Amino acid sequence: MNPKQFKISNKTTKLNFKSGFIAVVGRPNVGKSTLVNELIGQKLSITSHRPQTTRHRIHVIDTTDDYQMVFVDTPGIHMGNCKAINSYMNKAASSTIANVDVILWLTEVGKWTKEDSRVLEHITRIKTPVILCINKIDKLKYAKEVLPFLDKVSQKYQPTDLFPLSAFKKNDIHALRKLVLHYLPEQALIFDADYITNRSEKFIVSEFIREKLMRHLKDELPYDLTVEIEQFEQNGNLQRISARIFVDKASQKNIVIGNKGVMLKLIGTEARKSIEGFLDRKVFLKLWVKVKQGWSNDKRALASLGYN
Numbered sequence: 001m002n003p004k005q006f007k008i009s010n011k012t013t014k015l016n017f018k019s020g021f022i023a024v025v026g027r028p029n030v031g032k033s034t035l036v037n038e039l040i041g042q043k044l045s046i047t048s049h050r051p052q053t054t055r056h057r058i059h060v061i062d063t064t065d066d067y068q069m070v071f072v073d074t075p076g077i078h079m080g081n082c083k084a085i086n087s088y089m090n091k092a093a094s095s096t097i098a099n100v101d102v103i104l105w106l107t108e109v110g111k112w113t114k115e116d117s118r119v120l121e122h123i124t125r126i127k128t129p130v131i132l133c134i135n136k137i138d139k140l141k142y143a144k145e146v147l148p149f150l151d152k153v154s155q156k157y158q159p160t161d162l163f164p165l166s167a168f169k170k171n172d173i174h175a176l177r178k179l180v181l182h183y184l185p186e187q188a189l190i191f192d193a194d195y196i197t198n199r200s201e202k203f204i205v206s207e208f209i210r211e212k213l214m215r216h217l218k219d220e221l222p223y224d225l226t227v228e229i230e231q232f233e234q235n236g237n238l239q240r241i242s243a244r245i246f247v248d249k250a251s252q253k254n255i256v257i258g259n260k261g262v263m264l265k266l267i268g269t270e271a272r273k274s275i276e277g278f279l280d281r282k283v284f285l286k287l288w289v290k291v292k293q294g295w296s297n298d299k300r301a302l303a304s305l306g307y308n
């Protein structure tokens, strides 16, 4: 299903119908986007093994006959980099936790870091119910190995619920969905039943391209680039897309293109396949690389590239 324009619903729903907003927060790389994609059963948020993959807040919506859950996936709250883009990401995450019905706070089993403590500072300021999810427990050999970590976390903070899980396990996702539902108020649909995100098709497509760049390029390079869609035209069952990849330095342009264009071709092929699956039509994708020096630390450049 393709995202349509976000619209407030005026449809009536059955008795006892529940709906509400659920913020998904946590430090980078704990599995927030993976969890959100699993909860809604569709990939809309990009993921990678690298921290700080998600840069923008995105609403993804799951509607059934009984409920409508609006998940708000956020960038990881992080430290140590004070570029304008980093403060944009931290602000997008921390401003989300007010005005939701419940917060899913993700941590990773066995790994409490300073950035988790930073999230805790934000969480303790608000009164919203918090489900503290201890993710990636599939990495443990025995289930009981989670206990010392639960103990450690409980000494720092008493959440409304403590929920160990693996985002990869269907049963865990099912149980978490039931728990979330408990915190949603009985009220009608917030958005029309066929809306699945607040973001445009163009935005999701640019994110799929950025995901492949994050996954294939090494070191710091993925953090120094962004993607802008220049052409997005549908002609019957064919979607023509032209996208520009902005890098920070001239030397980075050659790395993104690769020897004889091999890297850009690989990224283009993988991105095209993902986009075709998402749009459910054939895609002609053209990628360009352009140097835009200092874009990630320039507020005006950021705003013009959609970071606002």
Ligand SMILES: Nc1nc2c(ncn2[C@@H]2O[C@H](COP(=O)(O)OP(=O)(O)OP(=O)(O)O)[C@@H](O)[C@H]2O)c(=O)[nH]1
Pocket (backbone or CB within 6 Å): 026, 027, 028, 029, 030, 031, 032, 033, 034, 035, 046, 047, 048, 049, 050, 051, 052, 053, 054, 055, 074, 075, 076, 077, 135, 136, 137, 138, 139, 165, 166, 167, 168
């Ligand atoms: N083993 C294991 N890996 C997981 C699990 N959930 C997520 N991951 C992996 O953790 C990595 C990070 O996942 P993301 O969903 O991108 O994490 P995120 O918290 O959205 O990351 P940011 O964009 O940095 O905020 C990916 O390689 C995922 O495949 C899990 O339950 N178990």
